[in-house]
Amino acid sequence: MLKTERHQKILNLCETHGIVSVKLIQDNLAVSDMTIRRDLKELADNEQLHRVHGGAQSLNYEYQAAEMSQLRQELSHTEKKQISTNEKNYIAKKAASIIQQTDESIFLGPGTTIELMTEFINISRLRVITNSLPVFNLLKEKDNFELHLIGGEYRNKTGAFVGAMAIEMLNKININKAFIGVNALQDDQVFTFNIEEGNLQQLVLEKATEKYLLADSQKFDEIDFYSFYKLSDVDALFTDSSLDLEVKKDYEQYTKIIN
Structure with missing residues (x-):
């Protein structure tokens, strides 16, 4: 046609x-x-x-x-877990593979793909900071991790803590690597559904020495409610292997695409 x-x-x-x-x-x-x-x-x-x-x-x-x-209804955490599960596993494994240095401080944001990362992180000593209750629960039994949960206002939709208290805590923390999931990408804009989550994720990325985004291929050329960051300001974006080659080429003008 x-x-x-x-x-x-x-x-x-x-x-x-x-x-x-x-x-x-x-x-x-x-x-x-x-x-x-x-x-x-x-x-x-x-x-x-x-x-x-x-x-x-x-x-x-x-x-x-x-x-x-x-x-515009935001999907629940349970609903999101049922979407693109194979692709999310692929992305999570790729992203976790770059965590190789012991004693680093990494930030894991909320999101079902980042939750899957916890299965693939194999480091003897690591400091993990998160505002995600599901991520915290997945890591709390790992004795070799120094685990920090950022508190604040709790959002049941995503299992994330946000708001002024969370922002205040993050302002005092140094981060080596940050991993943030996103709802949508269009050109140089990175979107999420909730403004408070977006503001916190923006702060995390600004404070991190290395900044990484995670998004399956269905998130490309889409928009959501709140644009919180520029794709050109991150070090790389992890996605799945089904990303169209032309779409990948379009987005590589902004950052490195790893799939």
Whole structure:
């Protein structure tokens, strides 16, 4: 199918449904999701539709607030654990492999991919700092780790501690390597759902000597509610092996992509 034909079909779907998901477009066009994401980006750049998280919206669509709220709903920790599990394991193992020096201070942020990293960290002595209760629970039995849990306001959706108390504690800590999961990536912008989590993750990355992001290939060419960092300011981004080569090339202008 020619690109112009795909674009017209996507616009027709948007006009028919108002808001469409990448999955709906894929089902109708029988092309890869990465092709669709590139098409949506081009159409949005040409002001032919609006990009929204997980899909696109017609320029003429008058939607109800309840529908938009549902579209932007943050997934629970349990729901996230069921998504892209093979890809997350692949990313977690790759990211953990660069933790090789003993006695380092590393920060592990919240997120199901970073939780999986705990299975692959094999260092005799390590200081681990986290604001994630699930990460803390996975590591608390490892006697060779010096484990620090950053406290604060608890977010049940992600199992993370955030807010002023967490920020105050982090301001006093030095970090060698930071590993942060993200919800979406578009061009040089890195997104998450929650502003408080984004602010804390921004501080962590600013304080870290080496800064690393983790995101499966479905997070590329997407947006979420809050942009908290620039991709060009991190040392590398870990993703899975299914990332489209053209997409990888586009994002390598900002940082090193490891997959």
